[in-house]
Amino acid sequence: MSGRDEEFAEICEGVRALCEKFPGEYWRELDRERAYPTAFVKSLTEAGYLAALIPEQYGGSGLPMRAAAAIMEEIHASGCNGAACHAQMYTMGTILRHGSEAQKKKYLPAIAEGKQRLQAFGVTEPTSGTDTLSLRTTAKRDGNDGYIVNGQKIWTSRAEHSDLMLLLARTTPKDEAKKRTEGLSVFILNMREGGELTKGLTIKPIRTMMNHATTEVFFDNVRVPAENLIGEEGQGFRYILGGMNAERILIGSECIGDAKWFIEKATSYAKERALFGRPIGQNQGVQFPIARCYMQMRAAELMVHEAARLYEAGGDFGAQANMAKQLAAEASWAAADMCVQTHGGFGFAEEYDIERKFRETRLYTVAPISTNLVLSYLAEHVLGLPRSY
Ligand SMILES: Cc1cc2nc3c(=O)[nH]c(=O)nc-3n(C[C@H](O)[C@H](O)[C@H](O)COP(=O)(O)OP(=O)(O)OC[C@H]3O[C@@H](n4cnc5c(N)ncnc54)[C@H](O)[C@@H]3O)c2cc1C
Numbered sequence: 318m319s320g321r322d323e324e325f326a327e328i329c330e331g332v333r334a335l336c337e338k339f340p341g342e343y344w345r346e347l348d349r350e351r352a353y354p355t356a357f358v359k360s361l362t363e364a365g366y367l368a369a370l371i372p373e374q375y376g377g378s379g380l381p382m383r384a385a386a387a388i389m390e391e392i393h394a395s396g397c398n399g400a401a402c403h404a405q406m407y408t409m410g411t412i413l414r415h416g417s418e419a420q421k422k423k424y425l426p427a428i429a430e431g432k433q434r435l436q437a438f439g440v441t442e443p444t445s446g447t448d449t450l451s452l453r454t455t456a457k458r459d460g461n462d463g464y465i466v467n468g469q470k471i472w473t474s475r476a477e478h479s480d481l482m483l484l485l486a487r488t489t490p491k492d493e494a495k496k497r498t499e500g501l502s503v504f505i506l507n508m509r510e511g512g513e514l515t516k517g518l519t520i521k522p523i524r525t526m527m528n529h530a531t532t533e534v535f536f537d538n539v540r541v542p543a544e545n546l547i548g549e550e551g552q553g554f555r556y557i558l559g560g561m562n563a564e565r566i567l568i569g570s571e572c573i574g575d576a577k578w579f580i581e582k583a584t585s586y587a588k589e590r591a592l593f594g595r596p597i598g599q600n601q602g603v604q605f606p607i608a609r610c611y612m613q614m615r616a617a618e619l620m621v622h623e624a625a626r627l628y629e630a631g632g633d634f635g636a637q638a639n640m641a642k643q644l645a646a647e648a649s650w651a652a653a654d655m656c657v658q659t660h661g662g663f664g665f666a667e668e669y670d671i672e673r674k675f676r677e678t679r680l681y682t683v684a685p686i687s688t689n690l691v692l693s694y695l696a697e698h699v700l701g702l703p704r705s706y
Pocket residue numbers: 437438439440441445446447448471472473474475525529531680683684685686687688689690693705706
């Protein structure tokens with residue numbers, strides 16, 4: 318479907334060919350069992366797609382953000398789901414931008430090769446939710462060479478399928494921090510030291526509306542070596558925000574892929590399904606919702622491309638990253654709803670994959686950031702309205 322960045326056409330062809338090996342039946346079976354798509358993630362890793370953003374000097378392909386976005390879009394437009402592995406692409410950015418040279422050399426080549434999986438991003442907590450600065454998980458200095466972590470995270474996706482977690486924890490009590498945004502630190506937590514789950518760490522899966530491999534993680538005196546602290550102690554919130562903008566662009570791309578998949582499905586079906594002696598797609602009542610979704614998707618796609626371009630250029634692109642994610646999530650959700658409506662009763666049948674994709678794409682106006690928080694960001698930071706929270 319048009320709108321694709323032709324510069325990355327070859328990469329997209331490769332992704333599409335890989336995705337063809339993982340058809341609807343594969344995803345349907347996993348969905349029923351709430352099982353992780355291990356074979357799919359392995360294929361993507363081996364083909365190097367998940368290392369797209371890792372620079373060549375650390376074993377990755379050093380591609381620009383627009384290429385990474387094209388990969389995620391193509392995965393979703395092919396009917397597959399990148400949520401099982403997308404964190405591997407962007408979470409490493411925090412190490413790349415703020416880690417020491419020793420950390421980069423230790424982790425990035427191993428991640429690029431697939432020897433170590435960095436799929437888990439531990440930010441959200443049950444009591445603080447979106448209010449990240451109120452998180453309660455603490456990391457206290459243990460002499461000079463380590464930290465002891467206590468607390469709980471929720472919605473830590475893929476923790477069961479990851480070796481490493483990028484963990485945000487409080488190292489200075491909130492009322493003692495010099496600035497509101499200081500006092501949090503980022504750590505690389507090796508969850509499987511020697512293959513075993515690290516002592517004091519408990520991971521509990523949460524069964525959700527869609528197959529998402531998300532979990533709760535409990536920390537009971539979990540030890541993290543001081544060398545695993547990224548950057549400066551107390552600056553973690555700032556480091557994490559940078560990574561979140563990359564996440565928003567990539568998830569926006571996934572939503573564009575989903576929207577294209579729904580629009581393509583609806584269009585084909587509207588051409589084939591004949592009632593009252595003509596294809597249902599000949600009725601404007603059926604055509605117009607599809608055309609409207611196409612228009613909405615193309616507008617959102619422009620914002621995703623704009624955010625990816627600004628990411629590559631550097632500078633402040635927070636507003637564009639937020640708008641890209643929000644507009645794309647709204648476009649995919651509108652297309653999902655339209656696709657069910659176009660298919661009538663068949664939209665609800667598992668074998669059409671529409672109801673599965675419908676459940677999967679619903680997530681993105683809530684996570685990784687919910688609609689209201691995007692709107693309040695724009696109100697405050699772009700429009701200069703008073704801070705509302
Ligand atoms: C399947 C899934 C996977 C996830 N994966 C991860 C992950 O890997 N790592 C991770 O750290 N997190 C993850 N998350 C968490 C996700 O980022 C949060 O769910 C999301 O940011 C919303 O936070 P919350 O659920 O705590 O909602 P809350 O913060 O409790 O908000 C509830 C509602 O209130 C609204 N609201 C809150 N404050 C305001 C305000 N001031 N003004 C107006 N409205 C407001 C919100 O917009 C929302 O609609 C995941 C979540 C899900 C469901």
